[in-house]
Amino acid sequence: MTAIHHAAAQGFSTQADAYARGRPDYPAALADWLRGTLGLAPGQVAVDLGAGTGKFTRLLASTGASVIAVEPVDAMRAQLSSKLPDVQALPGSAESMPLPDASVDAVVCAQAFHWFANEAALREIGRVLKPGGRLGLIWNVRDESLPWVAQLTAIMTPYEGDAPRFYKGDWKKVFPAEGFGPLALTTLPYTHDGHPEQVIVDRIMSVSFIAALPAAEQDAVRARLHAVIADDPTLRGHDTVSFPYSTEAYCCARL
Structure with a gap:
């Protein structure tokens, strides 16, 4: 299996529980996008590539398509299997999927493609997709127009090092890609509602390069997050807070 970035390998292994608790779900309207834009329906097969703990897998399965989850981090894949025992979960990477040629109707990467946006991964995705099959790329993007967001x-950025990040846009450099049509973008609003310890603290502590920090530095980050919650008047004293996102969903077809 192709080696994965050290921040992902270490951080996602040690903080799989926090990832499962703190990561947001996805807007209900995204199910319509999966059916309409990706064309998923009963009788088809979709790969959830970089499936993590299965946050997106359940929504993908709601289309009626058969879902195969491919995830390289054992701890993440164990979380997925414990929650979704009926989903086939396989070890594998974007550059090496244990699947036959032209065997699936869609490959979907939720919160993942920036980790493996390279020509080898696109060749492998193209290999397993049927002609006319779809590649879907999805991210929940934080709405930083709110000061507390x-x-x-600002708390996270000094720690990111060389970890690939969606917002930097480097993942787009692999497009246009040989064997694929143009990318089309759909944007959907989404809000993650819950206790601040879950939707803010667990969410940030589950970020790969934060989760990979030594314990003392993690404690320092956690203290700063609690300070934001205590100081912001829209968060302070609330048992439920709303974390705003914009969900960006991209699609392109295998030619």
């Missing part, structure tokens, strides 16, 4: 980014 911008503060969270």
Whole structure:
């Protein structure tokens, strides 16, 4: 299996529980996008590539398509299998999927493609897709127009190092890609509602390069997150807070 980035390998292994608790789900309207834009329906096969703990897998399965989850991190894949025992979960990477040629109707990457946006991964995705099959790329993007959300980014940024990040846009450099049509974007609003310890603290602590920090530095980050919650008047004293996102869903077809 192709080696994965050290931040993902270490951080996602040690903080799989926090990832499962703190990562947001996806807007209900995204199910319509999966059916309409990706064309998923009963009788078809979809791969959830970089499936993690299965946050997106359940929505993918709601289309009626058969879902195969491919995830390289054992701890993440164990979380997925414990929650979704009926989903086939396989070890594998974007550059090496244990699947036959032209065997699936869609490959979908939720919160994942920036980790493996390279020509080898696109060749492998093209290999397993049937002609006319679809590649879907999905991210929940934080709405930093709110001051407290911008503060969270400011806390995280000094630690990111060389970890691939969606917002940098480097993943787009592999497009246009040989064997694929143009990317089309759909944007959907989404809000993650819940206790601040879950939707803010667990969410940030599950970020790969934060989760990979030594314990003392993780404690320092956690303290700064609690300070944001205590200081912001829209968060302070609330048992339920709303974390705003914009869900970006991209699609392109295998030619």
